Amino acid sequence: EAGVTQFPSHSVIEKGQTVTLRCDPISGHDNLYWYRRVMGKEIKFLLHFVKESKQDESGMPNNRFLAERTGGTYSTLKVQPAELEDSGVYFCASTRGGRGGTQYFGPGTRLLVL
Amino acid sequence: ELKVEQNPLFLSMQEGKNYTIYCNYSTTSDRLYWYRQDPGKSLESLFVLLSNGAVKQEGRLMASLDTKARLSTLHITAAVHDLSATYFCAFSYNTDKLIFGTGTRLQVFP
Numbered sequence: 001e002a003g004v005t006q007f008p009s010h011s012v013i014e015k016g017q018t019v020t021l022r023c024d025p026i027s028g029h030d031n032l033y034w035y036r037r038v039m040g041k042e043i044k045f046l047l048h049f050v051k052e053s054k055q056d057e058s059g060m061p062n063n064r065f066l067a068e069r070t071g072g073t074y075s076t077l078k079v080q081p082a083e084l085e086d087s088g089v090y091f092c093a094s095t096r097g098g099r100g101g102t103q104y105f106g107p108g109t110r111l112l113v114l
Numbered sequence: 115e116l117k118v119e120q121n122p123l124f125l126s127m128q129e130g131k132n133y134t135i136y137c138n139y140s141t142t143s144d145r146l147y148w149y150r151q152d153p154g155k156s157l158e159s160l161f162v163l164l165s166n167g168a169v170k171q172e173g174r175l176m177a178s179l180d181t182k183a184r185l186s187t188l189h190i191t192a193a194v195h196d197l198s199a200t201y202f203c204a205f206s207y208n209t210d211k212l213i214f215g216t217g218t219r220l221q222v223f224p
Contacts, residue, residue, distance in 0.1 A: 003156065004156065031210065033210070033211070033212075035212070035214075040216075041216065042118070042214045042215060042216050042217075043157075043202065043204075043212075043214040043217075044214070045211040045212060045213070048209075048210055048211060055210075056209060056210070056211060058211075059211065091157065093157075095210070100145055100206070100210070102147070102159045102162055103147075103159070103210075103212065104156075104159070105149070105156045105157035105158075106156055107154065107155055107156045108156070
């Protein structure tokens with residue numbers, strides 16, 4: 001079974017530009033999560049999808065961040081316009097249906113905003 | 115505030131030695147997780163601990179949970195170089211979102 005994949009693996013953009021990150025969860029996993037790790041800090045939760053619906057978006061930092069999961073398969077996380085403090089590693093994770101399953105993580109996208 | 119304190123942040127240990135990583139969390143938890151991350155790779159699930167007194171072992175790693183003390187430990191026995199990685203603990207509370215510690219970067223040297 002293929003794991004969670006994320007694209008791109010790295011992105012370097014200038015402040016004010018737009019970046020879109022993509023996550024493909026494990027096939028059949030209804031739950032999809034986004035997390036972020038800013039340099040030297042904890043990994044922090046951003047949001048949780050159940051299929052195509054946002055279950056919890058309490059961790060989204062501000063309205064420059066837009067997450068979508070059309071059709072309940074892959075998800076995108078768009079940052080527009082990007083700011084310097086958005087730099088970090090963005091992780092995606094997925095689980096099958098129901099609460100409490102082990103979250104399987106992707107390798108992350110390393111975003112650097114200059 | 116939902117918070118996890120993990121220590122030490124960095125751990126350099128000699129092969130063959132034993133050591134423990136500590137994870138204190140701030141509130142009653144549904145579940146306590148340990149993950150391992152190699153540089154540039156995914157977080158790999160090691161253990162999920164569900165109840166007070168739970169102990170799980172896999173190879174040279176053993177994790178335990180004391181819900182009354184809100185403490186989990188990850189014990190490393192007779193470390194080998196392959197265990198070099200960053201180890202994260204995380205807990206969940208009433209929701210699916212994971213609250214992570216800062217991670218412990220472990221380096222095992224000969």
